[in-house]
Amino acid sequence: MEELKTNEKQLIVKKIDNGIVIDHIRPPGRAFHLLKALNIDENYPHSVFVAINVPSKKYGRKDVLKIRNVSEDLLHQSLDVLGLLIAGSNIVYIENYEVVKKEKIKAPERAIGLMSCPGISCITNLREDVETDFIILPIQESLEGLKLRCTYCDKIFNVQEHISLLL
Amino acid sequence: MNDSNLDKRHIIRIRDMSEEFIQTIIDETYQIKNHPNDFNDVLKGKILALAFWEPSTRTRLSFESAMLRLGGQTMGFSSQSGTSIEKGESLSDTITMLASYAHCIVLRHPKRGSGVLAAKVADKYGVPVISGGSGSQEHPTQALLDIFTIHEYHKRLSGLKLGIMGDLRYSRTISSLLYGLSKFGKNEIYSISHPSLGLQEELLFDLSETQLEITTSASLTDVIADLDVLYVTRLQKERFPDPMLYNKVKGAYQVQLEMIRLAKDDLIIMHPLPRVDEIPYGVDRLPQAKYFEQAKNGVYTRMALLKRIITDSKQKARG
Numbered sequence: 180m181e182e183l184k185t186n187e188k189q190l191i192v193k194k195i196d197n198g199i200v201i202d203h204i205r206p207p208g209r210a211f212h213l214l215k216a217l218n219i220d221e222n223y224p225h226s227v228f229v230a231i232n233v234p235s236k237k238y239g240r241k242d243v244l245k246i247r248n249v250s251e252d253l254l255h256q257s258l259d260v261l262g263l264l265i266a267g268s269n270i271v272y273i274e275n276y277e278v279v280k281k282e283k284i285k286a287p288e289r290a291i292g293l294m295s296c297p298g299i300s301c302i303t304n305l306r307e308d309v310e311t312d313f314i315i316l317p318i319q320e321s322l323e324g325l326k327l328r329c330t331y332c333d334k335i336f337n338v339q340e341h342i343s344l345l346l
Numbered sequence: 347m348n349d350s351n352l353d354k355r356h357i358i359r360i361r362d363m364s365e366e367f368i369q370t371i372i373d374e375t376y377q378i379k380n381h382p383n384d385f386n387d388v389l390k391g392k393i394l395a396l397a398f399w400e401p402s403t404r405t406r407l408s409f410e411s412a413m414l415r416l417g418g419q420t421m422g423f424s425s426q427s428g429t430s431i432e433k434g435e436s437l438s439d440t441i442t443m444l445a446s447y448a449h450c451i452v453l454r455h456p457k458r459g460s461g462v463l464a465a466k467v468a469d470k471y472g473v474p475v476i477s478g479g480s481g482s483q484e485h486p487t488q489a490l491l492d493i494f495t496i497h498e499y500h501k502r503l504s505g506l507k508l509g510i511m512g513d514l515r516y517s518r519t520i521s522s523l524l525y526g527l528s529k530f531g532k533n534e535i536y537s538i539s540h541p542s543l544g545l546q547e548e549l550l551f552d553l554s555e556t557q558l559e560i561t562t563s564a565s566l567t568d569v570i571a572d573l574d575v576l577y578v579t580r581l582q583k584e585r586f587p588d589p590m591l592y593n594k595v596k597g598a599y600q601v602q603l604e605m606i607r608l609a610k611d612d613l614i615i616m617h618p619l620p621r622v623d624e625i626p627y628g629v630d631r632l633p634q635a636k637y638f639e640q641a642k643n644g645v646y647t648r649m650a651l652l653k654r655i656i657t658d659s660k661q662k663a664r665g
Contacts, residue, residue, distance in 0.1 A: 296377050300481050302459035309463055331459025333483060333548045 192228050196246040199254065199273040209264060210242035212342055216260040217253060219246065257285040263294070263315075263325060263338050266305060275276045286315050286325050295344040298334035355474035358461035360486040360522045361552065365529040368493060375494050375643070382415065384648075389418035394614050395448035397480065399431065399439065404619060407453050412466030414649035418496050418656075420475070421448065433572045438453035443496050446473035450656050454478035474655050477633045482516040482546070488618055489522035491647035495640045496575055499614045504531035506533050507572050509563070511538040511600050512579035512624055514545045519618040520579060520662045528556035536563045540595050543585060565598065571608045576601070576634075578614045578624050582603070606632055616640050631657045 203343050204210050210229050213219070219227060225247040235241040254270070261270075264285035275282030292310040295305045303311045313327040316335065378385055394413040398406050402424065410420045422444075423429050431440060437460060444451050445468045453464050453475055461477035461484070468475045479485040486646065498505055508527070514537055524545075527533050535558055537545055545560070553560065563569045566599050570576070581599055581625040586592040596646075603617065617625055629635050 235661060300456070300458050302437065302455070302457040304436075304461050305437070305457060306434075307438050309438070309466075328548075329459065330428060331462045332481075334456065335548050335551060 192230065192243075193215060194287050195245050195247050196224075196272055196276055198225070198245065198273055199249050200273060201244040201246075201265070202241070202271065203238065204239075204242035204244065204265055205238055205242045205268075206339070207242055210244050212345070213244060213261065213266055216264065216345065217246070217249070217257050219226075219249075230283050230312065232317070252256040258284070260289060260293055262286045263290055263327075263345070264342075266325060289314060290327060292346065294338075294341070294346055296329045296332060296334060297336050297341045297344055298329055301329060301332035301334060303329070303331050314317075347635050348395070352469050353472070353474060354475075355658060356461075356465040356469070357373075357474070357476040357651065357655065358465050359477070359484045359525070360479075360489045363486070363526070363529070366491065368526060369528060371490055371647065371650050371654065372494050372497055374654065375646045376498075378649045378653075379389045379489075379643070379646040382649075385649065385653065387417040389416040389656055390412065392450070392656050393419040394418055394420045394422075394450040394652065395451045395655075396420055396424070396478075397444055397451055397453050398422065398424045399424065399426055399460075400479070400604050402454055402478065405454065405485075405643055406452075408641070408644040409476075409478065409648050411476055411488075411645045412652055415645070416649055416652060418639065418652075421560075422452075422527050437463060441467040441470075442473070443470075445473040448473065450474050450476065450652065451589070452476045452478045453480075455480055457481050458483040475652065476655065477624045479518055480482070482521075484525070485518040485521045485618075486522050486526075487648055487651060488519045488644075489526040489652065490521050492519070492577070492616060492618070493526050493642045494647050495616065495636060495643050496614070498643070499612070499636065500574055503527065504573045505542060506538070507534045507569075508535045508575040508577060509538060509566060509569055509573045510577045511566055513543045513581050513585060514528060514579070515543045516582065516585055517618075520577070521546060522578065524549060524553060524558060528553055528558045532557040532559070535560045536569045538563050538566050538599065539571070540581075540599070542647055543581075566601070566605055566640045570605050570613075571610070572618055573609065574611055575616060576609075578621070579618065580620065580624055596647040601629055603628050603632075604633060609634060612625070 228245040229273055230243040232240050233243055261284050268284050268320045290313040296311050303309050312330040316326040326336050327338055328335045396406055413420050426432050441464045458481040460479040465475045477486055510520055580598050583592045613634045614636040615634045619641055
């Protein structure tokens with residue numbers, strides 16, 4: 180059973196028995212968006228540990244997520260959104276307290292129906308029966324985030340600056 | 347359009363066209379302009395739908411004239427007034443309906459991406475869509491007639507120096523013209539505009555990978571003597587946050603008669619029209635003024651395009 184445990188000097192999150200760990204989430208605060216993308220809220224039947232603004236030697240600050248007993252189906256349905264948010268991070272799969280697999284989260288080639296277009300004059304923002312469709316521009320995955328281009332209105336934008344448009 | 351499964355006859359963005367396709371339209375336009383009566387029956391029995399959500403004089407009427415000259419017929423609307431769009435009908439539903447009434451649809455719509463959506467909808471019915479302007483995004487047929495006009499006077503589409511002046515940010519004709527010219531090798535572009543009305547970031551991003559060299563110029567006077575083409579667009583008062591600012595800066599983006607005295611004899615002055623006061627009437631009498639000939643070329647270019655789009659088999663047209 181996992182629990183938060185303190186000793187005199189630090190707060191420790193114990194290992195989880197089964198589930199996933201997503202580490203190196205940047206920028207700090209992004210973990211909340213990942214939970215939303217995974218459709219995990221207070222109704223989720225298992226424990227979820229969210230660490231925000233954790234010191235990181237490599238990045239300065241980062242977030243960490245530990246989610247018990249997450250279904251692989253749910254995870255795979257959300258991989259494209261995770262790819263938009265944290266391409267380059269790893270999902271670590273845990274079984275019986277042991278790491279059984281690591282999977283690098285990749286940016287999707289296309290983002291279809293994942294977010295609204297920030298182009299204020301884009302036809303997809305009208306009342307039309309249309310799914311948004313974005314191409315991911317071939318720019319290095321970085322802290323600044325991926326650049327997307329709307330296949331309808333051609334708007335180029337940084338996904339990190341428009342997180343609230345994720346569906 | 348980033349969707350290789352769609353019928354290649356859709357004309358939505360000049361960015362998607364090959365140099366060969368544009369050259370084919372130019373060649374065909376010459377033939378039609380020189381022998382207009384040879385094409386009287388080419389589209390007999392065909393119907394062109396003109397679906398214009400926004401006002402238009404030249405684009406709509408030149409498409410209509412082109413279709414009639416090819417022996418075809420037109421139908422459609424020139425504003426939302428009097429149609430079901432006023433009642434809230436969507437673009438998709440309107441296009442679905444028109445696709446069963448006509449052999450080809452010309453669409454003008456205020457939203458960017460409207461042409462792409464219309465093409466996807468009409469594609470299911472095998473009906474090609476031609477964009478007559480989609481917001482500030484593109485106006486591909488204007489670019490085709492502009493490129494034809496440049497070729498007609500300069501006999502080449504590379505090694506040219508073009509000045510573009512006015513509202514470059516919201517001008518779909520400027521975007522399409524630069525995308526089109528970028529297919530033909532090295533050309534030098536001098537952009538002259540108020541800082542808030544410079545070229546769109548997306549356009550600059552795309553053109554950075556082409557041989558088009560774009561330089562910002564402070565004033566037309568600085569570059570007029572070197573130009574082969576001066577392309578002027580209308581400044582729109584509503585694009586300025588402050589009407590006072592518009593009144594203050596508009597004079598800087600007007601062609602003055604005395605400037606043209608510095609220009610080369612073979613400079614051509616172009617404008618997609620309508621003009622307001624960025625080109626004074628006095629310039630019309632100069633040999634360099636070609637904007638009315640440019641507008642006339644719209645009929646021949648659109649004849650060439652309609653002939654190609656409506657008579658060609660699927661997948662072949664845009665090459």
